[in-house]
Amino acid sequence: MDPKTLQTNLLELIRRSSTDMPPDIEVAIRAGYRREEKGTPAKSVFKSMLDSIELSRRKSIALCQDTGSLVWNIYYPDGSEILPVTKAIENAIAEATDKTWLRPNAVDIVTGKNSGNNLGAGSPILHFHPWKKKNWEFSMMNKGGGCENCGIQYKLPDSRLGAGRDLDGVYKCVLDAVFQAQGKGCAPGIPCVGIGGNRDSGMECAKNQIYRKLDDINPDQILAKLEKKLYQDCNKLGIGPMGYGGKTTVLGVKIGTLHRLPACYFVSIAYMCWSDRRGNMTISGNKVTYSN
Amino acid sequence: MIKINLPTDEETIRALHIGDEVLLTGTIVTARDTAHKYMVTEKPNDLAPLLKDSVIYHCGPIVSHEGGKWSMVCAGPTTSIREEPFEAEVIKMYGVRGVIGKGGMGPKTLAACKEFGAVYFHTAGGCAASLAQTMEEVLDVKKLEFGTPEAFWVVRVKDFPCLVTMDSHGQSLHDMVEKKSRAVLEELIKS
Structure with missing residues (x-):
């Protein structure tokens, strides 16, 4: 995989995960809205959630300001080189932070300083899993604090x-x-x-x-x-x-x-939380598929 | 829907009760964990005039900085209970009339609301994109070295929506919900 192209694809994955609510979650929020009694704060807050989901999707604004810790599971064809992929993920995360799809969320314990780009000790959290398939699969979530x-x-x-x-x-x-x-x-x-x-x-x-x-x-x-x-x-x-x-x-x-x-x-x-943000990307040859 | 302009006064705040839906307009200041500790331990002078009779927002926003100007991109509430060790002191020291956040706060804050005439405004966690639309202008930022989520953002808001869940009469919706849910829990888990 070309690292530059991969970085662009990963950036798109992060954008989708941070700004576009997964369909199953949105369906459940809609059901919650219908379930609650008319005139209650519960019903009204469900309406606010649906409105905000719509706005985020339309304008590519992060769903929640706490874009969370980024937990990744990466499935790769056994024997592939993974160090360049790690680098591409880190670059994409820094770029997504720059584009305000992510909030700078990595704070140094000793100095209290925010790294400013979501990169730091233990950030992001990456789990690599080799498999026998020929395609790559990237799953990520934004797990809020x-x-x-x-x-x-x-x-x-x-x-x-x-x-x-x-x-x-x-x-x-x-x-x-x-x-x-x-x-x-x-x-x-x-x-x-x-x-x-x-x-x-x-x-x-x-x-x-x-x-x-x-x-x-x-x-x-x-x-x-x-x-x-x-x-x-x-x-x-x-x-x-x-x-x-x-x-x-x-x-x-x-x-x-x-x-x-x-x-x-x-x-x-x-x-x-209800803002259950996750994204998935599959790369098979030149074909890139996103879902969440 | 009750409309409140900031800064406000004790009488207006005392008239609020839990369950009231409120739209806030005026200048508010974001402050979260590092900021609360700083307010109590360092007692900065420059914040006092901004906070007097106004409202603190527990929020660590996503901001953008373009053409030398800051703006709020995404700015929902953070969990307020972490500020419980400081909030009563902040209300007392600065004459704050309200705190916006999510999840509610504890007995110390509730007592301070009663004693000094303040309320807790709950706003919708996770509705950060919508809430940022009500934040019209960033007027100032202080202590940016805390990092963008932890800095004090001085923001002009228009019709910022919230729900009073702790009032100045000792009532807390959070206590009520907790008490009721505890009774259900105990019933469900008794073996």
């Missing part, structure tokens, strides 16, 4: 919640996490759950659920049932959009699993 602060990791058993080391215990953790988030993570959110693994792989598994479409169905029937039950019960909490009170507290619940250590039972929850 407000909802990131609502992320939480439980280790079971949890006596406060009466949560044991089983799926019923997981159920209690997810409800508790959504309750604790209230409106602070820009409800209605999407609690993305990783069960098992260790401290870091569990949270990564949770984060990877953010890439799933809201209307997909978990291939594991037991987890599919749990996702559905949690979706219904989280919405009974009455927290509503922005925490104003209402019928729509979550847009969906997504659960992934990893094998665990015998001693550990982690429930890692990445709370994604």
